[in-house]
Amino acid sequence: MRWVKFFVSLCCTGALMYILLVPAPGVGIPFAIGRFLSPSEGFWQNAEPQGVRETPPAQIPGLISEVEIVYDERGVPHIFAQKLTDLFRAQGYVTARDRLWQMEFQTLAAAGRLTEVLGRGPENAILELDRKARRMGMTYGAERSLAAAMADPEMAAILQAYTDGVNAYIHSLTPDQLPLEYKLLHYQPEDWTPLKGFLLLKYIGNTLAGGSNDVQFTHALQIWGPEKVRLLYPDFGPDDSPIVPADTRYDKRTALPIPPVPPGYRPDSLLKPDARLALQAPMETADPVLGSNNWAIAASRSSTGYPILANDPHLNLTLPSIWYEMQLKGPGMNVYGVTVPGAPGIQIGFNDSIAWGATSGAMDVMDFFTVTFRDASRREALLDSQWVPVSRRVEAFVIKGEPAFYDTVLYTHAGPVMYDETFGNTQQPLAVSWMGHEASSEMTTYIRLNQAHNYQDYLKAMSYYYGCPSLAFVFASAQGDIAIRQQGKYVLRWPEQGKYVLDGSRSDHLWQQFIPWDQVPAVLNPVRGFVSSANQHPTGAAYPYYYLPVGAFEAYRGRRLNALLAERDTFTPEDMQAMQLDHTGLLAADILPLMLRELDTLSLTQPQRRAWEELRRWDYAYARDKAAPTVFTRWWAEIMTTIWGDEIKAAGMTLRMPSSAVTTRILQDSVRFSFYRTVGDTTRTDRTALINRTFAQMVSKLHQEYPDSRDWAWARRKTTDILHLTRILRPLGRTGLETDGAGGVLNATERTSGPSWRMIVALGPEPRAWAAYPGGQTGNPGSPAYEKFIETWRAGQYYELWFMKNSADPRHPVTSRLQLHP
Numbered sequence: 053m054r055w056v057k058f059f060v061s062l063c064c065t066g067a068l069m070y071i072l073l074v075p076a077p078g079v080g081i082p083f084a085i086g087r088f089l090s091p092s093e094g095f096w097q098n099a100e101p102q103g104v105r106e107t108p109p110a111q112i113p114g115l116i117s118e119v120e121i122v123y124d125e126r127g128v129p130h131i132f133a134q135k136l137t138d139l140f141r142a143q144g145y146v147t148a149r150d151r152l153w154q155m156e157f158q159t160l161a162a163a164g165r166l167t168e169v170l171g172r173g174p175e176n177a178i179l180e181l182d183r184k185a186r187r188m189g190m191t192y193g194a195e196r197s198l199a200a201a202m203a204d205p206e207m208a209a210i211l212q213a214y215t216d217g218v219n220a221y222i223h224s225l226t227p228d229q230l231p232l233e234y235k236l237l238h239y240q241p242e243d244w245t246p247l248k249g250f251l252l253l254k255y256i257g258n259t260l261a262g263g264s265n266d267v268q269f270t271h272a273l274q275i276w277g278p279e280k281v282r283l284l285y286p287d288f289g290p291d292d293s294p295i296v297p298a299d300t301r302y303d304k305r306t307a308l309p310i311p312p313v314p315p316g317y318r319p320d321s322l323l324k325p326d327a328r329l330a331l332q333a334p335m336e337t338a339d340p341v342l343g344s345n346n347w348a349i350a351a352s353r354s355s356t357g358y359p360i361l362a363n364d365p366h367l368n369l370t371l372p373s374i375w376y377e378m379q380l381k382g383p384g385m386n387v388y389g390v391t392v393p394g395a396p397g398i399q400i401g402f403n404d405s406i407a408w409g410a411t412s413g414a415m416d417v418m419d420f421f422t423v424t425f426r427d428a429s430r431r432e433a434l435l436d437s438q439w440v441p442v443s444r445r446v447e448a449f450v451i452k453g454e455p456a457f458y459d460t461v462l463y464t465h466a467g468p469v470m471y472d473e474t475f476g477n478t479q480q481p482l483a484v485s486w487m488g489h490e491a492s493s494e495m496t497t498y499i500r501l502n503q504a505h506n507y508q509d510y511l512k513a514m515s516y517y518y519g520c521p522s523l524a525f526v527f528a529s530a531q532g533d534i535a536i537r538q539q540g541k542y543v544l545r546w547p548e549q550g551k552y553v554l555d556g557s558r559s560d561h562l563w564q565q566f567i568p569w570d571q572v573p574a575v576l577n578p579v580r581g582f583v584s585s586a587n588q589h590p591t592g593a594a595y596p597y598y599y600l601p602v603g604a605f606e607a608y609r610g611r612r613l614n615a616l617l618a619e620r621d622t623f624t625p626e627d628m629q630a631m632q633l634d635h636t637g638l639l640a641a642d643i644l645p646l647m648l649r650e651l652d653t654l655s656l657t658q659p660q661r662r663a664w665e666e667l668r669r670w671d672y673a674y675a676r677d678k679a680a681p682t683v684f685t686r687w688w689a690e691i692m693t694t695i696w697g698d699e700i701k702a703a704g705m706t707l708r709m710p711s712s713a714v715t716t717r718i719l720q721d722s723v724r725f726s727f728y729r730t731v732g733d734t735t736r737t738d739r740t741a742l743i744n745r746t747f748a749q750m751v752s753k754l755h756q757e758y759p760d761s762r763d764w765a766w767a768r769r770k771t772t773d774i775l776h777l778t779r780i781l782r783p784l785g786r787t788g789l790e791t792d793g794a795g796g797v798l799n800a801t802e803r804t805s806g807p808s809w810r811m812i813v814a815l816g817p818e819p820r821a822w823a824a825y826p827g828g829q830t831g832n833p834g835s836p837a838y839e840k841f842i843e844t845w846r847a848g849q850y851y852e853l854w855f856m857k858n859s860a861d862p863r864h865p866v867t868s869r870l871q872l873h874p
Contacts, residue, residue, distance in 0.1 A: 107121075107123070107868045107869060107870040108870075109870070109871040109872070109873060110145070110220075110224070110870070110871075110872055110873070111872075111873045111874070112141060112142070112145055112216075112217065112220045112872045112873070112874070113216065113220055114137075114141060114213070114216045114220075114874075115138050115141060115142075115872060115873065115874040116134075116135045116137070116138055116874065117133070117134040117135055117138055117874065118134075118871065118872065118873055118874070119131065119132065119133045119134075119138050119139070119141075119142040119871075119872040120132045120859045120869065120870075120871060120872075121142065121146060121869065121870040121871075121872065122856070122859050122866045122868075122869050122870075123866065123867050123868045123869070123870070124854050124864060124865060124866060124867065125865050125867050126377075126829065126840070126841075126851060127828070127829035127830065127837050127840070127867075128377045128378060128379070128829060128853075128854070129146045129378050129379070129870075130378070130379040130381070130854070130856050130859070131143060131146065131378065131379065131380050131381065131382075132381050132382075132858065132859045133381070133382045134382070134383070135382065135383065136209075136210070136382050136383050136384070136385075137209055137210065137213040138213070138382070139380055139381075139382035139383075139385075140210045140213040140214045140217065140396045140397075141213040141214065141216055141217040141220075142217060142872055143214060143217060143378070143380060143391075143396060143397075144213070144214040144215065144216065144217025144218040144219075144220075144221075144244070144396070145217035145218065145220050145221045145872065146217075146378070146870075147218070147376055147378075147391065147393050147394070148217070148218040148221040148222065148244070149221050150376065150393075150829055150830045150831055150832075151372055151376055151393035151394075151830075151831045152218075152221065152222065152231055152241060152831070153231040153232075153233045153234060153241075153372075153831060154372045154393050154777060154831050155218070155244075155248070155252075155393045155394035156241055156242065156244075156248075157169075157233070157777055157778070158251075158252055158255050158393075158394065158777070159248040159251040159252060159255070159394065161181075161185065161255060162185060162190050162191070162194070162251040162252065162254050162255035162258070163185065163186075163190065163191050163194075163251055164181075164182035164183065164184075164185035164186035164190065164191070164447070164449070165182060165449075165450070166178050166181060166182050167179050167182050167449050167450065167451045167452065167457075168239070168450045168451070168452055169237050169239050169452060170237070170452065170778070170780075171451060171452045171453060171454070172451050172454065172457075179449060179451065179457060180475075182449055183447075183449070183459055183475055184470075184475075185258075186447045186459065186461060187459075187461050187468055187469070187470045187471075187475060188258070188262070188468070188470060188484060188486065189461075189463075189467065189468045189484070189486065189488070189489050190251065190254045190255075190258065190488070191251065191254075192445075192463075192468070192489060193250075193254050193257075193486070193488040193489045193490070193520075194247055194250035194251045194253070194254050195247065195250075196489065196490065196491040197250045197253070197254075197490075197491055197492050197493070197494070197495075198246055198247050198250045199491060200491040200492065200493060201246075201250070201493060201495055201496065202246070204493075204496065207493075207495065207496055207499070210396055210397075210499060211246040211249065211396065211495070212246065213396075214246075214249070214396040215244050215245060215246050215249075218244035218394075219243050219244050222241050222243060222244065225241070231831065231832060232784075232832060232833055232834060233778070233781070233784075236781070239452075244394075248394060249394055249395050249396065249495065250495070252392055252394045252395050253392075253395065253494050253495065254488055256392065256521065257487075257488045257520045257521045258488070259342065259367065259368070259521075260342065260412045260521040260522075260523075260602075261412075261415075261417050261418065261486075261487070261488070261520055261521035261522060261602055262418070262486075262488075263418070263602055263603060264416070264418045264419070264420060264484075264602070265285075265416075265551070265600075265602075265603070265708055266418075266419060266420040266550065266551070266552060266553050266554075267323065267420060267482075267553060267706060268706050268707050268708040269281065269285060269551050269552050269708070270319055270320065270322065270323050270552040270553045271323070271703065271705045271706060271707050272284065272285070272707055272708070273319060273320045273552060274320045274323070275703050275707075283714075283718075284710040284714060285708070285710065285714070286714065287600070288589065288592075288593050289589075289605075289607055289713050289714070289717075290717060291607065291611065291642075291713070292588065292589045292592070292605070292607070292610075293588060293610050293611045293614045294588060294589040294590060294591050294592050294610075295524060295536060295538065295573060295575075295583075295584065295585045295588065295589070295590045295591070295610070296536075296538075296573045296574070296575045296590060296591045296592070296595075297575065297578060297580065297592075298591075298592035298594075299592075300575070300591070300592065300594070301594070302594060302595060302596050304596045306571070307571060307596040307597065308544055308565065308567075308568065310544075310545075310546060310547070310596075310597070310598065311544065311545070311546040311549075311560075311564065311565075312546060313546050313547060313548075313549075314546070314558065314560040314561060319548075319551075319552035319553060319554070320552075322422050322552070322553050322554075322555060323422075323480060323553055324479070324480055342366055342367055342368070342412065342805060343366045343411060343412050343414070343586065343587035343606055343609070343800065344363070344364060344365040344366050344367075344410070344411035344412055344585075344586070344587065345362070345363070345364050345366075345411060345584075345585070345586045345609060345613060345632070345798055345800075346361075346362060346363040346364075346409040346410065346411050346524065346526040346536075346584070346585055346586075347361070347362055347526060347582055347583060347584035347585070347613060347617060348360065348361040348362070348407075348526050348527065348528040348534040348535075348536070348582065348583050348584075349361075349534070349581065349582050349617070349623050349628075350532070350534050350577065350581040350582060351532045352581055353581040353582065353621060353622055353623060354622065354623060354814075355622050355623065355624040355625075356624075356625075356814050356815075356816055357816070358530060358532070358814065358815045358816040359407075359528035359529065359530075359532065359533075359534050359815050360528070360623060360625060360628055360812065360813065360814050360815070361402070361407040361408070361409060361526060361527075361528040361534075361812070361813045361815070362409070362628045362631070362632060362811065362812050362813075363400055363409025363410070363411075363526065363809070363811050364632050364807040364808075364809065364810045364811070365400070365409075365410065365411065365807070365808050365809055366800045366805060366806055366807055366808065367805060367808040368804060368805050368808075369772070369773075369774040369775070369804060369805055369806055369808060369826055370774065370775060370776065370777045370785075370827075371774055371775070371776050371777070371784060371785050371786060371827055371831075371833075371838065371839060372393075372777060372827060372828075372830075372831035372838075373808070373825055373826065373827025373828065374392070374808045374809075374827075375390035375391070375392070375400075375808060375809050375825055375827075376390060376391050376392075376393045376829065377389070377390050377823070377825070377829065377853075378390075378391060378398070379854075379855065379856060380397070380398065380502070381856075381858075384503055385403065385502050385503045386403055386404055386855075386857075387401055387402070387403040387502040387503075388401050388402060388403070388821065388853060388855050389401015389402060389811070390809050390811075390825070393831075395495065395498070396495070396498075396499065397495070397498045397499045397501075397502050398498070398501075398502050399498055400809065400811065401502075401811075402813045402815070402819055402821060402855075403502065403503075403504070403505075403819075404530075404818075404819060404855075405504070405505040405506065405529060405530050405531075405815075406501075406504050406505065406506070406509070406510065406527065406528065406529045406530070406815070407527075407528050407529075407813035407815060407819070407821075408501055408510070408525060408526060408527050408528075409525070409526050409811065410523040410524065410525050410526070411523065411524045411526075411585045411586065411587055412521060412522070412523065412524075412587050413521070413522030413523050413524050413538050413539070413540055413585075413587075413590065414522065414587045414588075414601050414602050414603065414605055414606070415522035415538070415540060415542060415590070415599055415600070415601065415602060416550055416599070416600035416601060416602045417486065417487035417488070417519075417520050417521065417522060417540065417541070417542070417543075417602070418484060418485070418486045418487070418602070419484070419485045419543075419549075419550045419554055419563070420470075420482045420483070420484055420485075420553050420554070421466035421467070421482065421483045421484075421485065421553070421554045421555065421556030421561065421562070422480060422481070422482060422553060422554070422555055422556050422557070423464055423466060423469060423481040423482070423483045423556045423557075424556070424557045425442070425481070426439050430442060430462055433464045433465065433466075433556070433557075434557040435465055435556075435557060435558075435559060436557070436558065436559050440465055442462050442463065442464050443462075443463045444460050444461070444462060444463070445460070445461045445463060445468075446458060446459075446460050446461075447459045447460070447461055459474070459475070462481075462483075464483045464556065465556070465562070466483040466484075466485055466556035466562060467483045467484045467485040467486065467489065468483060468484060469481050469482065469483050470482055470483065470484040482553070483556055485562075485563055486520070487519050487520035487521075487540070487541055488519070488520040488521075490519045490520065490541060492518060492519030492520065492541070493516040493518065494518050494519070494520075496513075496516040497513050497514065497516045497518045497539075498513075500512060500513035500516060501513045505529075506529055506531055506533070507527070507529055507531070507533040507535060507576070510525075510527045510529075510535065514537055514539055515569065518539045518540065518541075519540060519541040520540065520541070521540070522538065522539070522540035522542070522602075523538075523539050523540065524536055524537070524538050524539070524585035524590070525537050525539050526583060526584075526585065528813070528815055529815065530815045530816060530817070530819070533576065533577060534576075534577060534582070534583050535574065535575065535576040535577070535583060536574065536575055536583040536584070536585060537572065537573070537574040538572050538573040538574065538590045539572070540572070541566055542566060542567045542572065542597070542599060543563050543565075543566060543567075544564070544565040544566055544567055544597065545597070545598045545599070545600075546598070547598050548598075549561075549598070550600055551600055567597050571596075571597070573590040573591045573595065580617075580618065582617045582618075584610070584613050584614055584617060585610070586606055586609035586610040586612075586613050586798070587605065587606040587609070587610070588605050588606050588607065588609070588610030588611075589605045589610075604711045604713075606796075607639075607711065607712070607713035608637065608638040608639050608713075608796045608797070609796065609797065609798055609800065611638055612634070612636060612638050612797070612798055613631070613798060616631055616634065625812050625814050625820070625822065628812045629810075629812055629822065629848075629850055631798060632798065632799065632807065632810050632812075633792070633793075633798075633799050633848045634797065634798040634799060635673050635674040635675060635792045635793045635794065635797045635798065635799045636671075636672050636673050636674075636797060636798075637672050637673075637674055637681075637794060637796055637797045638672075638796070638797075639688070639712050639713075639716070639796050640670070640672045640684050640688075641672045642716050643688075643716045643719060643720070644667065644670070644672070644684060646719060646720060647687070647691075647743055647747075648664075648667060648668060650739060650740045650743040650744070651664065651743060651744060651747060652744055657751075659751050659752075659754075659755040659761075660747070660748065660751045662761045663683045663747075663750075663751050663754070663761075666678075666679045666680040666683050666761075666764070667680050667683055667684060670684070674766060674792060674793055674794040674797055674799075675766065675792050676765065676766050676767030676790050676791060676792050677765055677766070677767065678765065678766050679761060679762075679764035679765055679766070680766075681766040681770075681794065682754070682764045682765070682766050682769040682770070683750075683751075683754070683764065685770075685794070686750045686753070686754055687746060687747060687750045688712070689750075690746040690747075690749055690750045691715070691719075691742070691743070691746045692709065692712070692715060694730070694742065694745070694746050694749075695715060695727050695728060695742070696709045696710060696715075696727065697709075698730050698731045699727055699731060701731075702731045712796070719739060722739065723738050723739050723740075724737075724738045724739070725739075728741075728742045766792075767790035767791065767792075768790070770791075770794070770802075770803060771787070771788045771789060771790060771791070771803070772789040772790075772791045772801055772802070772803060772804070772806065772846075773785065773786070773787040773788070773789070773803060773804050774786045774787070774789070774804075774826055774827070774839075774842065775787070775804060784833045786839055786842055789842070789846055790846075791806070791846055792848070793806065799848075806826070807826075807845075808825060808826070809823065809824075809825045810823055810824050810825070810845070810850065811823040812850070818855075819855060820852065820853075820855075821852070821853040821855065822850040822851065822852050822853065823850060823851060823853055824841060824844050824845045824849060824850050824851060825841055825845060826841065826842050826845040826846070827839060827840075827841060827842065828840040828841055828842075
């Protein structure tokens with residue numbers, strides 16, 4: 053009997069050890085609970101006490117001279133080096149020290165390798181995400197950009213130094229020191245490589261310029277015809293307030309001639325019915341809430357006598373934060389700002405002479421082409437009546453805890469085949485040409501900006517081939533110049549080229565020429581005394597080249613921003629902060645008066661009267677304590693769905709809903725419009741009936757969900773979540789934040805996106821700057837600093853940034869120091 057008990061006990065012990073030490077398959081996230089709970093190397097070792105972090109000296113292979121790093125009271129590192137390569141080697145080390153897991157995870161996402169750490173996911177969701185990244189050619193583009201950068205000896209040295217710094221930190225880690233996510237997901241960090249930095253840039257490029265409307269517009273053309281498509285999806289709107297002033301004159305004598313529309317062009321015939329129906333699931337468009345604001349005020353309009361610059365990029369909000377704040381000082385540069393963890397240099401910031409920022413240029417840099425293969429082998433594709441070779445790239449997907457999955461991506465003359473019967477479930481293969489495939493020098497642009505001292509240096513930095521994504525770079529200098537430039541590489545298009553799916557069998561449909569670098573939209577020291585952008589149209593209709601938006605150009609923030617910048621003569625840095633926090637909505641200002649005029653107020657029920665009262669008193673501000681933003685947002689959503697939703701559903705294919713600006717114009721201009729009537733309804737429906745019906749439906753739903761109108765407050769109905777980067781480790785995020793703002797206002801704080809970095813820079817003999825971001829310097833959830841700045845950001849407050857002259861600068865508090873030795 054004792055032997056039986058011993059044997060049972062032994063089996064139970066063995067089973068328990070197996071459960072604790074081996075990841076459990078089939079649960080979505082392979083999870084080794086034993087290692088995670090281990091007192092010697094588990095999550096307990098990631099806990100950090102409140103107070104100063106210990107920073108013992110470290111030896112870094114490859115350093116030429118000693119590097120000193122001082123940390124201020126917010127945990128921001130200020131790095132001081134005597135050699136440029138030492139500076140970037142130290143940047144790599146310090147960034148990895150705080151953000152290693154984030155750096156690697158984002159490169160895995162860009163390279164289509166998330167299945168290696170997360171498994172295939174429920175219903176193969178993660179595997180499909182990885183397949184999309186590889187079929188889009190993210191790694192292919194990163195490899196080409198890396199090759200171009202490594203041909204420049206100075207950039208090659210910087211990239212290698214940064215890489216060596218990251219690896220020096222990785223190699224110093226013991227199992228107990230691994231970041232928490234490695235322990236939770238049970239894997240080890242890889243060595244860093246220069247390629248990973250370029251994968252990060254492609255990751256950003258995909259976020260801002262990885263969407264397309266080509267298929268959706270082609271569907272609309274097939275259903276409604278060209279006249280209605282141009283009405284519903286116009287190239288320009290009547291109220292545009294472009295980045296380059298609309299009255300700007302262009303010297304069309306120097307412009308390249310616009311290519312003619314190819315003979316026989318019939319975009320409505322390219323997508324066959326099976327392709328129209330099958331492509332609904334994987335096709336994506338640009339996220340309309342992702343964008344940014346930036347602007348600069350001339351010295352003549354500044355309270356300081358020098359230009360002031362502002363920037364707040366609107367991106368998905370995550371923990372760890374998208375950005376890592378730091379200062380870099382070395383030979384020829386002293387720069388402060390934020391970096392994308394994993395990329396050398398500062399991406400948005402300032403130095404002692406200039407400041408710069410960026411917003412998404414929102415320009416379309418992705419086109420889809422039908423591909424005709426010679427036969428089932430798909431070794432050749434048709435081009436101008438000839439068969440040209442097709443190359444193959446076999447992609448192996450390592451899936452955690454399961455056998456590998458293989459996918460063959462075909463690379464044609466029009467780009468990689470993204471959708472076919474094996475991905476997207478369509479018999480019509482579609483290849484993608486994306487500017488992110490091009491060998492470009494975005495990394496060089498940022499390094500040169502870090503080193504710039506004047507407008508000519510800024511132009512030189514811009515002249516390096518910054519291809520993708522399209523960005524509007526704002527600039528200001530202590531010498532008094534302000535400028536903005538729509539940086540990127542843009543196809544020289546014939547009218548409407550790329551608006552619809554193109555024919556990959558014809559060379560006259562392919563990318564042939566590009567708009568010259570010196571003719572992209574740009575302005576220097578305009579008469580109005582400011583430059584600005586908020587993802588709106590870059591130019592007026594007088595610009596001599598044809599271009600498209602990646603989604604829809606923003607129609608409200610740019611107008612509001614330009615109106616605020618024009619309404620007073622002089623601005624202070626505090627005025628700039630107030631503008632970043634402004635939450636007045638022009639969509640509501642444009643359309644709500646009409647909606648209220650058409651409303652039959654004599655027959656309102658009590659809940660309807662409460663909603664009406666909130667709206668008629670509203671000042672169009674999306675403030676957290678107001679109910680009106682909730683009522684208007686829901687009413688407008690009801691109107692949009694009623695007008696367009698039934699038409700799209702009846703079409704049975706992927707279509708893009710017309711924008712709020714287009715819908716507003718139609719409602720203002722048309723008492724009757726065919727789309728007001730529900731599909732299948734033969735009764736006559738006019739604007740008044742539509743507005744009253746949707747109001748009643750909206751209030752009924754709102755009252756049913758929240759009978760107490762006090763629960764209609766905007767902050768309760770639109771909370772903001774800052775999710776963990778994996779999106780599935782929810783306890784490591786921060787949810788339920790009550791915030792002002794909305795997607796279409798300057799303070800574009802939405803449910804999971806918003807201002808990821810608010811920065812104001814007042815230039816002068818000694819620049820001053822203020823900023824805030826929703827996160828913390830460390831990526832360690834066990835540290836009190838992990839989400840240290842979230843409340844400051846949520847409350848609309850700012851920190852002053854400590855721009856140090858040297859490591860012994862007595863003006864600024866230092867909480868700890870780190871010495872790096874050769």
